[in-house]
Amino acid sequence: MDSQPGIKAYNSVSLSLYNWWVLSVANRFAWRCSTSEVQLPFYRQHLSSRHLEIGAGTGYYPRHCMNISQLTLLDLNTECLFQALRRIGPARVKATVRHDIFLPFPEHLHQRYNSVALYYVLHCLNGSAEDKFTALKNATQALTADGIMFGATISGELQRHNLFGRILMKVMNRKGIFTNYHDSAALLESQLGQLFREVTVTEVGAVIMFTARYPLQTNV
Numbered sequence: 713m714d715s716q717p718g719i720k721a722y723n724s725v726s727l728s729l730y731n732w733w734v735l736s737v738a739n740r741f742a743w744r745c746s747t748s749e750v751q752l753p754f755y756r757q758h759l760s761s762r763h764l765e766i767g768a769g770t771g772y773y774p775r776h777c778m779n780i781s782q783l784t785l786l787d788l789n790t791e792c793l794f795q796a797l798r799r800i801g802p803a804r805v806k807a808t809v810r811h812d813i814f815l816p817f818p819e820h821l822h823q824r825y826n827s828v829a830l831y832y833v834l835h836c837l838n839g840s841a842e843d844k845f846t847a848l849k850n851a852t853q854a855l856t857a858d859g860i861m862f863g864a865t866i867s868g869e870l871q872r873h874n875l876f877g878r879i880l881m882k883v884m885n886r887k888g889i890f891t892n893y894h895d896s897a898a899l900l901e902s903q904l905g906q907l908f909r910e911v912t913v914t915e916v917g918a919v920i921m922f923t924a925r926y927p928l929q930t931n932v
Contacts, residue, residue, distance in 0.1 A: 721889045722769075727795045730770050734832070742877040743866055744917025751831070751864055751919075752776060758862040758923055760826035764854050766813060767833035771796030774804075782806045784825070788813070813847040814839065821854045828854050830863035834900070835892035844895075845903045852907050852927045861908070862923045868895040872918045895920075 722730075735747040745751060755773045761781040765774055768787040774780060774796075783800070786809045787793050793808045811817065813833070828851055837844050848861075855861060870878055884890035897920045901913040908924035915921070 721887070722789050722792050724791055724795070727770055727791065731772055735772060738880065739919075742874070742880050743919050744874065744877075745864070745919035745921075747772075750916050751921075754862070754864070754921055755829065755831065758827060758860055759829075760860070762824070762826045764821070764825040764828045765796075766828060766830050766851055767836075768792040768796035768808075769832070771800040773829070773831060775800045780804070784809060784821075786811055786813075786821075813837070813850055814843065816850055817853040823854070823856050825854050826856055826859050828852075828859065828861045830861065830865070832864060832866070834863070834865040835868070835890050835895060838888060838891045841894060841899060841903075845906075848903055849907060852929070855927050858926060860923060860925045861904075861927075862921075864919050864921045865895065865900070866890070866892060867897065867915065867918050867920050868892040869897075872915065874918075877918050 739745055739747045739751065752773065756777055759777055759780065761779060763780050763782065764784045764786060766786050768785040769792055774783055783805050784807045785793055785796050785805060788810060790810060793810060797805050797808055830851065834844055837847055851861060870881065873881060881890065885893060897913050897915050900920055900922060901911055904911040904922060904924040907928055909926040909928060911924045913920060913922045
């Protein structure tokens with residue numbers, strides 16, 4: 713598997729447009745899952761004060777939540793880490809970590825966080841279902857025994873998409889920014905069920921939203 717295609721798409725230019733294009737236009741009209749009405753409230757509902765953000769992006773979600781006392785940003789893309797740190801504010805970020813989610817997490821991150829978020833990460837991972845399961849398993853290492861993993865990802869099931877969404881899916885998958893034609897709510901629920909005791913998966917428009925509590929194993 714190769715983490716690079718989806719990562720290279722996020723540079724200073726694309727990140728300057730990200731909040732407008734992805735969070736405003738695409739979320740509302742293509743994926744039909746509003747940032748302000750659905751995704752940000754969902755994020756706030758499951759956030760803890762000791763939090764790991766996997767896939768830093770522009771830092772939009774943690775920037776809009778003031779109750780995080782220990783925030784760590786993790787991404788393989790250094791530009792994402794830089795932009796998110798700048799927008800959130802260095803004083804609010806405890807640490808930034810450059811790491812490939814396909815690889816086991818460093819020991820200093822094990823069992824440190826009460827919440828871990830993967831917002832719009834899974835559909836960008838360039839790998840098979842087994843590869844994405846490995847990424848989820850690795851991320852679980854960061855959670856405490858009573859921790860929660862939550863997030864959102866775009867479904868690969870075309871019947872859930874409108875015309876705008878189908879066009880974007882085709883373009884993004886062709887460019888290698890997305891690799892998600894085989895992603896589904898049922899598959900994600902099954903994968904999370906192998907890692908956590910309590911799993912909830914719902915779909916809003918073309919977006920799969922999930923929570924997973926109480927990891928079955930840590931440091932695996």
